[in-house]
Amino acid sequence: MSEAARTRLNYAGVAIALAFLILAPLEFHRYGIYILSQWAVMTIAAIGLNLTLGYAGQVSLAQGAFVGIGAYCAAILTTQGWPLIAAIALALVLCFVIGWLLGYPALRVQHHYLAFVTLAFSTLAFLVFRNESWLTNGTEGIDGVPRPTVLGLSTTPHLYYYYFCLFMLALVTLATLGLVRSPWGRAFIALRENPLRALSLGVDTRRYILMAFAIGSALGGLAGALYAPLVGLVEPPAFTLTLSLNLLMMVIVGGSGYFLGPFLGGLVAVLLPEWLRVVDNYYLILYALLVMGLLIYSPTGLIGIVDRFLVDRRTRAASAARAAASASIERP
């Protein structure tokens, strides 16, 4: 397939997906729209984790904590009368700074050791959410988080808030696409694939690791700031290690290090359990079996299946071209 044809196919795919995401909720009931909004919000958090883990190769079990920090920023500020945009700005800056600081251990430890460092941070954040009542209202949480008014239109109806979240997801998608297609994206991949060689080629691995953590965490914070008005109630149990593991699963199941991975992973983690409710009480068992089956079949996730198919096809085409070239040389 030529480059132009591939580009046209990509544009067509994006247009169809966008049309579905805009039009389909018009037919959904309230709960369906709510779940779809949750997909949009959690996909933003997973995009952040995909940058840190998938592209830059830095294991993090703290993304749920950043969602929590963002959610508390939004809950505290908006219930005090601040606009959501101010809460989003604060969540982005705060999570960027904390993420940057959390990146420092990654300069010394890697893999499962790093996972434990980030796990400890996740626990620490949970304890702050639960115990620092003067700030977070402790175990009772913060209720009545208002939804914003955007361009004079209240987003209190689920459908309108969904469109707001979708718009934010689109912005994050474009910004992240720009990032991973820039030299930074290449440096992140180099960091993941071979940090020793990257360093010897002038890649300042220290700064890129910190940036990968900071940007990924900031996106987690943004997701949290959108999550709070979606749910209306922010309380500590929502931001335990389970959320971090769910986000990790979204990235792995979708395809770690693939741009579209978090979008598909989000479908599996957020929407699939809802679709499986037709089997009543067995839906979580079926869900777990499906996820296990998928990862056994394709450890590189859903996008990995497509990628494998495309690489196979390209290899076959290249082999055929080489064989044809050899034949034409051998022919007198």
Next chain:
Amino acid sequence: MTAVLEVSDIKKRFGGIHAVDGVSFEVREGEILGIIGPNGCGKSTLFNCILGQLQPSEGEVKLDGRVTTGMRPCDINKLGVSRTFQLLQIFPKLSVRENLILAAQEHKGTMMSRLFGPRDAGLNGAADQMIAFFKLTHLADELAGGLSYGQQKLLDAAMAFMAGPRLVLLDEPAGGVNLTMLGNLRDRLKAFNEERGATFVVIEHNMDFVMSLCTRVLVLAEGKVLAEGLPAEVRANPAVIEAYLGH
């Protein structure tokens, strides 16, 4: 000719083991210095000390008269020094062209300007030239991981030259490469030296490769300099024959 690299009394200890034990030498502009010696004599450790991958226990390294001991590898690279490793070090999930762009992108602008600048950091043309120079044009868009071992070796070497370095340190470039590819690699290195005035330091066990490429040879044994001189002199040196080359 001025000295590009000055290594003064470098020592590197790992516990009680003296991997490098007081090595001193100079590399002059435009020369190809070969470093030979038996396995475990400290050749690669010496490279790692020069390039900041390891901190020497004692001694000093100067590049163009500037002390670089203690600097990080990425900062040393930006001073115009690049290297290859004993084991292949490429990025298998990037294409050949992307490997080469990556090898020079950090030399272009600032970190921020690279974020908002063009995807190829303005290096597409230079990458294509390098690909053609190393005769890899037909593989430019292939994933590096899909190349044969010899082709990956060529790519590995090409990456070291991509940023236009003044000094290149090659660690066993001929290891595992077949004769045809070896000739190709030697031709490319010679051409780089003659056409672009690049200076090399080459660690290698393949004596034919060393003797036909290098202008001067340094022999290490047990972490110390055993001999130094022209290739023919070194080959005839009884101490070198005894310790390394054999009769």
